[in-house]
Amino acid sequence: MNYKETLLQKISDKSAVVSIVGLGYVGLPLALRFTEKGFNVLGFDIDQSKIDCIESGTSYINYIQNDAIAAAVNDGLKVTTDFQKISDVDVIIICVPTPLSDDKEPDLSYVKSTLQSMLPYLKNGQAVSLESTTYPGTTEEELVAPFEEKGFSVGEDIFVLYSPEREDPGNKDYSTATIPKIVSGHTKNCLEIAECLYDAVVAKVVPVSSTKAAEMTKLLENIHRAVNIGLVNEMKMVADKMGIDIFEVIEAAATKPFGFTPYYPGPGLGGHCIPIDPFYLTWKARQSGIDTRFIELAGEINTSMPEWVIEKMKSALQDRGLIPKNANILVLGVAYKKNVDDLREAPALDIIEKLLAQDMCVDYHDPFLPTLPKTRKYDLKLDSIDLTLENVKKYDCILLITDHDNVDYELLIESGKLIIDTRGRLRGDYKNVIPA
Amino acid sequence: MNYKETLLQKISDKSAVVSIVGLGYVGLPLALRFTEKGFNVLGFDIDQSKIDCIESGTSYINYIQNDAIAAAVNDGLKVTTDFQKISDVDVIIICVPTPLSDDKEPDLSYVKSTLQSMLPYLKNGQAVSLESTTYPGTTEEELVAPFEEKGFSVGEDIFVLYSPEREDPGNKDYSTATIPKIVSGHTKNCLEIAECLYDAVVAKVVPVSSTKAAEMTKLLENIHRAVNIGLVNEMKMVADKMGIDIFEVIEAAATKPFGFTPYYPGPGLGGHCIPIDPFYLTWKARQSGIDTRFIELAGEINTSMPEWVIEKMKSALQDRGLIPKNANILVLGVAYKKNVDDLREAPALDIIEKLLAQDMCVDYHDPFLPTLPKTRKYDLKLDSIDLTLENVKKYDCILLITDHDNVDYELLIESGKLIIDTRGRLRGDYKNVIPA
Numbered sequence: 001m002n003y004k005e006t007l008l009q010k011i012s013d014k015s016a017v018v019s020i021v022g023l024g025y026v027g028l029p030l031a032l033r034f035t036e037k038g039f040n041v042l043g044f045d046i047d048q049s050k051i052d053c054i055e056s057g058t059s060y061i062n063y064i065q066n067d068a069i070a071a072a073v074n075d076g077l078k079v080t081t082d083f084q085k086i087s088d089v090d091v092i093i094i095c096v097p098t099p100l101s102d103d104k105e106p107d108l109s110y111v112k113s114t115l116q117s118m119l120p121y122l123k124n125g126q127a128v129s130l131e132s133t134t135y136p137g138t139t140e141e142e143l144v145a146p147f148e149e150k151g152f153s154v155g156e157d158i159f160v161l162y163s164p165e166r167e168d169p170g171n172k173d174y175s176t177a178t179i180p181k182i183v184s185g186h187t188k189n190c191l192e193i194a195e196c197l198y199d200a201v202v203a204k205v206v207p208v209s210s211t212k213a214a215e216m217t218k219l220l221e222n223i224h225r226a227v228n229i230g231l232v233n234e235m236k237m238v239a240d241k242m243g244i245d246i247f248e249v250i251e252a253a254a255t256k257p258f259g260f261t262p263y264y265p266g267p268g269l270g271g272h273c274i275p276i277d278p279f280y281l282t283w284k285a286r287q288s289g290i291d292t293r294f295i296e297l298a299g300e301i302n303t304s305m306p307e308w309v310i311e312k313m314k315s316a317l318q319d320r321g322l323i324p325k326n327a328n329i330l331v332l333g334v335a336y337k338k339n340v341d342d343l344r345e346a347p348a349l350d351i352i353e354k355l356l357a358q359d360m361c362v363d364y365h366d367p368f369l370p371t372l373p374k375t376r377k378y379d380l381k382l383d384s385i386d387l388t389l390e391n392v393k394k395y396d397c398i399l400l401i402t403d404h405d406n407v408d409y410e411l412l413i414e415s416g417k418l419i420i421d422t423r424g425r426l427r428g429d430y431k432n433v434i435p436a
Numbered sequence: 437m438n439y440k441e442t443l444l445q446k447i448s449d450k451s452a453v454v455s456i457v458g459l460g461y462v463g464l465p466l467a468l469r470f471t472e473k474g475f476n477v478l479g480f481d482i483d484q485s486k487i488d489c490i491e492s493g494t495s496y497i498n499y500i501q502n503d504a505i506a507a508a509v510n511d512g513l514k515v516t517t518d519f520q521k522i523s524d525v526d527v528i529i530i531c532v533p534t535p536l537s538d539d540k541e542p543d544l545s546y547v548k549s550t551l552q553s554m555l556p557y558l559k560n561g562q563a564v565s566l567e568s569t570t571y572p573g574t575t576e577e578e579l580v581a582p583f584e585e586k587g588f589s590v591g592e593d594i595f596v597l598y599s600p601e602r603e604d605p606g607n608k609d610y611s612t613a614t615i616p617k618i619v620s621g622h623t624k625n626c627l628e629i630a631e632c633l634y635d636a637v638v639a640k641v642v643p644v645s646s647t648k649a650a651e652m653t654k655l656l657e658n659i660h661r662a663v664n665i666g667l668v669n670e671m672k673m674v675a676d677k678m679g680i681d682i683f684e685v686i687e688a689a690a691t692k693p694f695g696f697t698p699y700y701p702g703p704g705l706g707g708h709c710i711p712i713d714p715f716y717l718t719w720k721a722r723q724s725g726i727d728t729r730f731i732e733l734a735g736e737i738n739t740s741m742p743e744w745v746i747e748k749m750k751s752a753l754q755d756r757g758l759i760p761k762n763a764n765i766l767v768l769g770v771a772y773k774k775n776v777d778d779l780r781e782a783p784a785l786d787i788i789e790k791l792l793a794q795d796m797c798v799d800y801h802d803p804f805l806p807t808l809p810k811t812r813k814y815d816l817k818l819d820s821i822d823l824t825l826e827n828v829k830k831y832d833c834i835l836l837i838t839d840h841d842n843v844d845y846e847l848l849i850e851s852g853k854l855i856i857d858t859r860g861r862l863r864g865d866y867k868n869v870i871p872a
Contacts, residue, residue, distance in 0.1 A: 217688040261697040
């Protein structure tokens with residue numbers, strides 16, 4: 001048997017050892033899923049604290065239960081920081097972050113350093129799959145080229161795949177196992193491996209013709225979201241000036257059974273995908289001399305929303321005879337979306353920082369985040385305030401940024417002095433609620 | 437009984453006489469539907485030829501059958517050009533065009549002249565419903581204000597409604613009767629009439645809180661489409677530079693079960709809604725000092741597509757050693773979308789005009805349009821060429837603009853010298869097909 005046939009055989013009979021590099025929001029669920037389906041799984045991470053958590057059966061992601069991790073460890077899931085062990089595995093799946101640099105350019109440093117760490121231990125017969133979101137051409141440039149330089153014949157000795165992650169933290173309807181998965185390979189043989197590998201763990205694989213097409217697919221999904229959210233944010237500002245409730249309009253438009261999909265405005269974009277991924281295409285397109293004007297406009301408008309929300313709040317305070325500078329504000333909900341504890345790119349952080357910079361007195365409440373951890377950009381040193389009647393009455397303004405379901409909104413409506421609602425959560429004829 | 441109760445009663449027992457002003461793509465199906473449901477319907481149009489057609493049981497819209505018109509006439513549908521008869525009716529539904537002027541500003545002249553013609557004959561107890569797409573505030577400014585100036589108390593003596601049309605010519609899944617209908621009224625009484633009236637003829641009415649909200653709803657639906665098509669057109673140009681098939685990418689992205697809706701690129705926008713309606717909001721928003729940047733960007737990109745398609749065609753001809761100026765071109769499909777005979781704002785007309793201006797020899801084929809009628813903008817004086825083997829072989833290039841289903845695409849692939857496909861219809865490894 002040649003390398004391809006051997007590997008296909010090992011995947012089919014589940015004797016293949018599958019390694020997952022990067023055990024975060026993408027890698028951890030994937031490691032659990034491969035373990036659940038009977039594979040020997042070896043997880044890699046450079047963060048020793050993640051390794052310790054997993055080994056002790058403790059989750060560090062709120063919607064993944066400790067039990068699920070303990071069960072996987074019991075079923076043989078192993079984790080390590082030692083890249084030498086790459087030489088013991090058959091499949092390497094890379095799930096590391098692809099953030100933006102400060103000047104909004106792709107930061108592939110995690111992908112590159114992962115590849116540097118693995119490269120000495122790669123051997124014939126292995127498959128390497130990249131899952132990180134990135135611009136078209138990355139797999140060819142960053143994986144295929146160095147592998148071939150090292151003497152491997154990609155598609156014969158070694159197999160290079162690209163299969164973008166589609167994780168949606170907190171989604172109750174879909175999980176790693178049930179979301180259809182785009183798969184691609186550098187050659188026909190690579191694609192065959194990709195289909196076989198992912199078919200073993202997900203409900204449906206969707207093969208595309210090239211790694212570039214797969215890279216572009218993931219970007220298009222997130223560009224579509226970023227642009228549609230940018231559009232409704234712009235429409236919100238227009239409707240606001242005209243005295244129209246944009247949420248009523250969106251819900252009415254959504255009754256059209258074709259040609260319309262509802263997207264909702266908010267206080268700005270958050271999460272690890274939508275605010276970041278689109279600019280990967282912008283950067284790459286610019287190298288070909290093309291502008292991606294929709295992406296840039298969406299970025300500009302979405303980034304301006306925190307400022308717009310703050311201005312709405314300040315004028316509502318002024319309408320009530322208060323001086324915004326002297327007001328004390330409770331920011332309600334800081335996670336980037338509801339019902340999760342995820343703070344990545346959360347606009348609440350930007351808003352809190354801006355309010356503090358204007359000398360306002362700011363607290364926050366978030367049922368999922370008892371304290372604000374230090375992030376790459378922010379170090380705000382605040383603890384979540386309890387949402388008691390006394391506290392609700394105390395604040396001049398409650399700024400509703402993320403509408404978690406486990407919050408007592410009736411209490412707010414009954415006792416809050418002024419509530420600025422950026423989510424259309426408190427609609428109705430409430431005199432103390434101002435949409436923003 | 438007061439006026440409201442009397443009118444509700446008349447609608448309920450179908451003794452109300454319903455008049456439809458403007459018997460085009462919107463008004464004609466609506467007149468047929470009210471007739472079908474047992475109302476006495478009086479259709480108005482300023483175009484005598486439409487009146488003659490209806491009276492002789494002849495359709496002037498390709499997807500409405502002669503039989504349907506003959507049956508309605510048989511059931512009592514009457515039509516006239518005489519606005520004096522407005523005094524005989526209970527309900528007046530206005531379905532006249534709201535185009536753009538040459539400088540892209542709202543042209544409400546049809547609405548205004550209709551209202552001028554009706555105003556002398558309006559009387560207590562009537563309801564007037566506007567269905568034309570327009571900017572928020574139109575119903576208040578153009579109907580309510582002049583009616584009140586004439587001495588009517590809107591909501592007591594006379595009722596003003598706004599219910600935007602949602603017709604989709606050629607849609608096989610949805611029709612006037614089955615598309616949910618947004619309804620609104622200037623007062624609560626007006627809304628009550630609106631719900632009762634439309635509930636009698638459509639499967640579902642969706643009441644909203646104000647005529648402004650209803651006006652904005654229709655605009656948002658079409659803005660959403662214009663922007664999403666603009667976005668995929670931009671993405672097409674980016675993917676083209678990167679050697680990626682945008683249709684493959686869109687289809688792959690569409691397998692994501694949440695957060696993505698596919699829209700498809702094309703040779704430019706057409707039809708009576710998408711290229712026009714968004715600018716109604718742009719104009720009104722500008723009056724409040726706000727820019728609608730997504731709408732303007734979408735307009736700019738969508739309007740540039742014909743030029744981009746022509747450039748792609750010219751470079752494909754040059755690659756084949758031909759001088760574009762000397763090439764003879766067959767434009768395939770000129771209607772603004774497939775399987776209809778509707779030429780309104782069709783990008784094919786713009787493309788043909790541009791090709792002729794560059795001295796190319798241009799013919800066209802469209803199974804639904806044997807000849808190109810004079811339109812507001814164009815007078816091209818061309819007849820449809822038969823799509824015979826001989827003709828297909830004759831042209832240096834076939835430019836596929838609208839992919840009607842009743843065209844022999846195999847013949848094109850087998851015998852066409854060069855086909856420029858703007859619809860992703862002819863995908864596969866065909867050497868004579870170039871996507872554009």
